[in-house]
Amino acid sequence: MANKQIPKSQKCIAVLWPSFLVAIISTGLFFSAFDPQDLYPFGRETGVSRLGIYSIGFLCFWLVSTISGIGTLYFAITNCMARDRANPGN
Amino acid sequence: MAEANPRTAVSGGSADEQLARSLYAKAEKIYPREVHGLFARLRVLGVLGLLGIYYVTPWLRWDGQQALLLDLPARKFHIFFITLWPQDFIYLATLLIISGLTLFFVTALAGRVWCGYACPQTVWTEAFLWIERKVEGDRMRQQKLDAQSMNMRKFGIKATKHLLWGAFSAWTGFTFVGYFTPIIELGQRLVMFNLGPWETFWVIFYGFATYGNAGWMREQVCKYMCPYARFQSAMFDKDTLIVSYIETRGEPRGSRKRSADPKALGLGDCIDCTMCVQVCPTGIDIRNGLQYECIACSACIDACDDVMEKMGYEKGLIKYTTENVMEGRPTHIIRPRIVIYAVIMVGIIALFAWSFSTRIALGLDVIRDRNQLYRETDEGLIENVYTLKVLNMDAHAHRFRLQVAGIPGVKMYMDLPEIRVGSGEVLELPVRLRVDEAELKSRSTQISFNLVAEDDAKLSTTEAARFLGPR
Numbered sequence: 371m372a373n374k375q376i377p378k379s380q381k382c383i384a385v386l387w388p389s390f391l392v393a394i395i396s397t398g399l400f401f402s403a404f405d406p407q408d409l410y411p412f413g414r415e416t417g418v419s420r421l422g423i424y425s426i427g428f429l430c431f432w433l434v435s436t437i438s439g440i441g442t443l444y445f446a447i448t449n450c451m452a453r454d455r456a457n458p459g460n
Numbered sequence: 461m462a463e464a465n466p467r468t469a470v471s472g473g474s475a476d477e478q479l480a481r482s483l484y485a486k487a488e489k490i491y492p493r494e495v496h497g498l499f500a501r502l503r504v505l506g507v508l509g510l511l512g513i514y515y516v517t518p519w520l521r522w523d524g525q526q527a528l529l530l531d532l533p534a535r536k537f538h539i540f541f542i543t544l545w546p547q548d549f550i551y552l553a554t555l556l557i558i559s560g561l562t563l564f565f566v567t568a569l570a571g572r573v574w575c576g577y578a579c580p581q582t583v584w585t586e587a588f589l590w591i592e593r594k595v596e597g598d599r600m601r602q603q604k605l606d607a608q609s610m611n612m613r614k615f616g617i618k619a620t621k622h623l624l625w626g627a628f629s630a631w632t633g634f635t636f637v638g639y640f641t642p643i644i645e646l647g648q649r650l651v652m653f654n655l656g657p658w659e660t661f662w663v664i665f666y667g668f669a670t671y672g673n674a675g676w677m678r679e680q681v682c683k684y685m686c687p688y689a690r691f692q693s694a695m696f697d698k699d700t701l702i703v704s705y706i707e708t709r710g711e712p713r714g715s716r717k718r719s720a721d722p723k724a725l726g727l728g729d730c731i732d733c734t735m736c737v738q739v740c741p742t743g744i745d746i747r748n749g750l751q752y753e754c755i756a757c758s759a760c761i762d763a764c765d766d767v768m769e770k771m772g773y774e775k776g777l778i779k780y781t782t783e784n785v786m787e788g789r790p791t792h793i794i795r796p797r798i799v800i801y802a803v804i805m806v807g808i809i810a811l812f813a814w815s816f817s818t819r820i821a822l823g824l825d826v827i828r829d830r831n832q833l834y835r836e837t838d839e840g841l842i843e844n845v846y847t848l849k850v851l852n853m854d855a856h857a858h859r860f861r862l863q864v865a866g867i868p869g870v871k872m873y874m875d876l877p878e879i880r881v882g883s884g885e886v887l888e889l890p891v892r893l894r895v896d897e898a899e900l901k902s903r904s905t906q907i908s909f910n911l912v913a914e915d916d917a918k919l920s921t922t923e924a925a926r927f928l929g930p931r
Contacts, residue, residue, distance in 0.1 A: 402549040
């Protein structure tokens, strides 16, 4: 299946949804181990509530795993396209 | 096929190609027809029960506080009389594993009952479909309305529906946040338009997710997003309960008059009324065999039984059955797969129950003074200094008694008159130990601190430490 045959909405879901689940797991694990109030990012106090740090942490995890998902999708699609070009009959 | 449904008719190609086509095709809106019957009643019961639990639970009180509060801001989980701490993470992880195993077990035994009756996606979709039917009318009216170009009446109906969906979603989002932050205070802040920025964010986020998933995405969540739907077939075997069309009885399908004798016409029992297709929330034709889209909601069973009754035929042309039964072989409920899942599940539940019941809601850390190994006092005794950290994870405050053992005649000195620790508090307790040098047999002697609550002998813990001396 090459690039154009997959609707954009499904590409978005394929990237955003698994990374969302991964972000939930990561946030749970990370903040079980670390109390936001013990964290001093770049040596500074954040001045943000715990709920705020959890939320920012979650969004950061989601962003990072989304980038990874985009990479996976990109390689999967370009590999398929290369294969289709090599075997145009299939 | 006289009246093939264009949505489900698949024109040729290998199974892989058909799957690919269905996966990558642009989704068309599905208008599931309302269905009545035994399984529909069961689902409504499930939906009402589960929605009730979801919306009511955060308002329950226990011992003067919210009964179920996963208090993220305070890093404490209150579950009725139990308070869990970040240290107890393992219990939550184990609970998740138990839930997963239970799902495997149930799937192997009864197929996708989770999908059809209990999955939040199904439950909220049912609620949204109900609102949609109340506002827009039945399947026919909905299709007619959607075919119209926009006019005042259509706009009014659509706006009402989305307003109701939106309100329901917002309430759902609010309830969700109420599981993580005290809901009564949250409600008061909401009424005063004084919600915190992150509370607002999560109410909107969760509300929007509900609106999108139950209002717009619906069966597409099951088809494209649900990991369980993709791997559940791994738990299936020929003895798993599935919703199936009895092909041998139904084929060749065809319409006929009620009075006609199907045998004389050379027809099976399927009258090809496509009711089973019209009621299907995922828009498949169960008569094409078991498909991964099928969430085993059994709407088609209800619909077909109804038709069979009207025709005066025997019910059960579409029914819960197993592959073995359809192939004329006996079904085994107890089989290696079931036994293995059950043994693992029961084992982990037992381990969990044992470890949780013996869990002690008391933490003790002993930290030796790092500045000096030991000190000789004026009386010629050897002194070591420690800082004890006492964490009371119990729901109540306690006074504790501290004892030390390991060296005969060891004397303990504390600066505090008593060891009193509130619920969920940590007390730092400096402690000095003095011993006669003659009692020390080596440079380092193992000792142990024992801490016990004065009013509860079971709330007790022992922590080892080292006593250093000149020898």
